[in-house]
Amino acid sequence: xxxxxxxxxxxxxxxxxxxxxxxxxxxxxxxxxxxxxxxxxxxxxxxxxxxxxxxxxxxxxxxxxxxxxxxxxxxxxxxxxxxxxxxxxxxxxxxxxxxxxxxxxxxxxxxxxxxxxxxxxxxxxxxxxxxxxxxxxxxxxxxxxxxxxxxxxxxxxxxxxxxxxxxxxxxxxxxxxxxxxxxxxxxxxxxxxxxxxxxxxxxxxxxxxxxxxxxxxxxxxxxxxxxxxxxxxxxxxxxxxxxxxxxxxxxxxxxxxxxxxxxxxxxxxxxxxxxxxxxxxxxxxxxxxxxxxxxxxxxxxxxxxxxxxxxxxxxxxxxxxxxxxxxxxxxxxxxxxxxxxxxxxxxxxxxxxxxxxxxxxxxxxxxxxxxxxxxx
RNA sequence: GGCGGGUUCGCAUAGUGGCAAUUGCGGCAGACUGUAAAUCUGCUCCCUCUGGGUUCCUUGGUUCGAGUCCAAGACCCGCCA
Numbered sequence: 011x012x013x014x015x016x017x018x019x020x021x022x023x024x025x026x027x028x029x030x031x032x033x034x035x036x037x038x039x040x041x042x043x044x045x046x047x048x049x050x051x052x053x054x055x056x057x058x059x060x061x062x063x064x065x066x067x068x069x070x071x072x073x074x075x076x077x078x079x080x081x082x083x084x085x086x087x088x089x090x091x092x093x094x095x096x097x098x099x100x101x102x103x104x105x106x107x108x109x110x111x112x113x114x115x116x117x118x119x120x121x122x123x124x125x126x127x128x129x130x131x132x133x134x135x136x137x138x139x140x141x142x143x144x145x146x147x148x149x150x151x152x153x154x155x156x157x158x159x160x161x162x163x164x165x166x167x168x169x170x171x172x173x174x175x176x177x178x179x180x181x182x183x184x185x186x187x188x189x190x191x192x193x194x195x196x197x198x199x200x201x202x203x204x205x206x207x208x209x210x211x212x213x214x215x216x217x218x219x220x221x222x223x224x225x226x227x228x229x230x231x232x233x234x235x236x237x238x239x240x241x242x243x244x245x246x247x248x249x250x251x252x253x254x255x256x257x258x259x260x261x262x263x264x265x266x267x268x269x270x271x272x273x274x275x276x277x278x279x280x281x282x283x284x285x286x287x288x289x290x291x292x293x294x295x296x297x298x299x300x301x302x303x304x305x306x307x308x309x310x311x312x313x314x315x316x317x318x319x320x321x322x323x324x325x326x327x328x329x330x331x332x333x334x335x336x337x338x339x340x341x342x343x344x345x346x347x348x349x350x351x352x353x354x355x356x357x358x359x360x361x362x363x364x365x366x367x368x369x370x371x372x373x374x375x376x377x378x379x380x381x382x383x384x385x386x
Numbered sequence: 387g388g389c390g391g392g393u394u395c396g397c398a399u400a401g402u403g404g405c406a407a408u409u410g411c412g413g414c415a416g417a418c419u420g421u422a423a424a425u426c427u428g429c430u431c432c433c434u435c436u437g438g439g440u441u442c443c444u445u446g447g448u449u450c451g452a453g454u455c456c457a458a459g460a461c462c463c464g465c466c467a
Contacts, residue, residue, distance in 0.1 A: 050421050071420070109420045117422080130422040161420075199420090230419040238419090258420035265419080280421045287424040288417085303414070333424085334412095341424050 012039070014153070014193035015222045017254050023368045027246075027273035030363040033223070033254050035101040035153035036193040037093065040068045042254065042275040043363070045266065045356045046103060047283060047349055051076045052086075052096045055283050056342045057349070059098040065318070065346065066353035069100055069153070071278050074146050075107035075138065079129050083149050091151030103278070104152035106143040106185075108159035108199065109259070112231055120160065122177065140181035144188035144196075152194060156225065157185040159199040164233040171203035174228075175212045183219050195222035197256060203228060204237045206244040213248035223254035226274075230259040239268070246273050263292065263355055267375050270359055271368060282348035287341045289333050292351045300344060305330045312343075318350035319343075 012018075016034040023029070031042040047054045047062065050073040054062055062070065072092055077083070089095040092102055111118055111125050119126045124139025143158035158181050162174040178201045186196060198216035202208030216224060226245040229238045242257060249255050256276035257269050266277050282292060289301035293313035300312065311321035312329060320329065320343040332340025362371040 046420095048421065055421085056424080073421080076421080103420090105420045110422090112420090114422070156420080159420095225420080227420065232419090256420090261419045279419050280423085281419055284418065284421065284423065284425085288426090289424090290418085299415090336424070338424080345424095 015195050017223070017252065019252065021364050021366075023271070023363045024366045025369040026271040026372075028270045028359075028363045028368050029251075029273065029275060030360055031254065031275055033275070035069075035195060037099060037101045037153050040101055040276075041360060043266075043270045043356060043359050044068055044276050045352050046071050046276065046278040047352075048278055048280045049096070051080070052092065054345075054349075055287065056338070056345045057283075059096065059100075061346065062098070062349070063100070065349045066357065067100075067349065070098060070102055072096075072102055072104045072150065072152065073107070073110075074104055074143055074150070074156075075110040075127070077104075077150060078107075078136070078138075078146050079131055079134075083146050087149045091149075093151055101153040102150075103154035104147045104150055104156060105258075106147065106156040106158040106199075107138050108143075108156070108161050108227065111159075112161035112163055112228075115163070120177070122180070124158070124181070125160075140184035141188050144185050144190065148188075148190050148194065151191065154195045154197060154223070155190060157182050157196065157198045157221070159201055159227055161228050161231065162201060162203050164203065164231045164237070166203045168203075168205055168208075171201070171205050171208055174203070175201050175208050179212060179215050182216055186219055186221065197221055197223040197225045197254075199225040199227040199258070200245040200249075201228045202241070202245070204233065204241055206240070209241060209244035210248050213245050217248065217250060221253070223256060223276075224249045225256040225258050225276075227258045229257070230261055230279075235265075238265075242269060242274070243272060249273075263352070264375055266355070267359060267368075267372055270363070271372055282352045283345055286344035286348040289344070291344060292348050294351075300326055300330050301333055302330075312347045313351070316347065316350065317354070318347050320347040320350075 012034040014034055014036050018032040019029055020032060021030045033040045033042060046069045047067055049070045052072060054070055086092055086095045093099055114130060117128045117130055124137055126137050128135055140158045147155040159178040160174040162171055182198050198221040200213045202212045226242050229241050254275045255273060257274045259279055260277055261279050289299050290297050291300050291312045305326040308326040310326055312326055313321055324343060329340055329343050362368040
């Protein structure tokens with residue numbers, strides 16, 4: 011067991027900026043590059059912690075905004091923290107609520123010192139600023155705490171992006187000053203929209219403040235993929251090699267491998283879980299809607315050759331049926347498969363980086379912009 | 387045999403004489419990127435589809451105009467014999 015915050019760089023890919031690493035937290039280490047399934051309200055939807063472990067999940071996300079609204083931090087605190095509350099003993103990363111500044115546009119009002127929200131549940135007004143966001147995450151007992159940032163929308167003019175960066179940078183040191191529990195890591199978040207100099211300036215200032223890791227935020231908010239890539243690249247340039255880099259909210263498998271090659275260590279995204287609930291399966295051959303009529307009589311598994319529980323025991327026809335009649339098992343099985351697919355993919359990536367063969371793996375996957383199709 | 391009720395685009399339904407015609411389900415397609423999402427959007431009579439053609443059990447009638455009114459018939463469902 012190493013000191014929380016320790017980031018071991020185990021190996022570097024010879025043909026790219028990809029790194030194979032290990033990040034230590036209070037609840038153990040995380041092998042990177044890693045994909046973190048999203049468990050906004052204290053659960054990765056439809057999955058139990060035991061099932062997540064079985065799928066190879068190392069670390070999950072929680073959300074400050076959502077957990078603050080329900081059940082309320084006092085409940086989780088009295089339950090002994092988020093880990094005990096949700097029965098997950100592995101690392102947890104919590105988002106600060108900065109994404110809700112973006113997603114709940116008409117339910118919030120940005121101030122210079124933070125954001126006033128109207129709860130999407132009952133409209134109740136409450137304030138989230140750097141101090142509040144960090145304090146909530148401290149009480150949650152999160153292993154990796156995210157700084158409170160302003161995730162700006164796309165499109166976003168330069169002037170506005172500049173202000174969002176300014177606020178994010180005003181809040182960042184306040185987040186860093188706010189008390190945390192022993193061993194809790196704090197990550198800063200780079201904003202700046204599509205503007206290279208803003209990205210760079212934001213990253214530089216965050217680095218000078220000093221954080222345990224650096225996240226790239228404000229991407230995958232509806233922008234074209236080239237802009238997403240450029241925003242990430244412009245941010246990465248300024249980030250230190252010895253600290254973990256976390257690309258927030260990304261994404262598609264084809265995107266993940268490209269960003270690993272550019273030096274990103276951590277990812278999270280709702281895609282595998284949400285798409286499963288909406289009836290879409292991810293496979294090596296690409297994604298497809300299991301709900302589609304053409305699978306009515308298909309006795310093959312979701313993905314041939316897949317080692318997950320769903321593929322080992324059930325057919326497309328059956329899972330499609332479960333989805334169509336809204337049997338809970340349907341979305342559970344598809345979620346199982348999609349998370350397994352992502353975990354398997356990350357294992358492949360880690361192996362490739364470790365053995366210096368990422369470029370081979372990279373060429374096997376579709377180039378950016380394609381739909382997660384493995385060409386072989 | 388008598389009395390009453392009913393028959394609308396796969397199913398179920400709405401429908402004051404101006405209607406290609408309501409809604410739900412089902413079906414089909416699409417969207418989904420730090421989760422207001424097991425959600426949302428679109429299509430669902432036919433065609434040579436910014437237009438045209440045929441529709442509301444059947445036949446006939448009234449009317450400028452009928453899914454809607456009238457008559458007869460068919461079938462279905464009740465209740466009474």
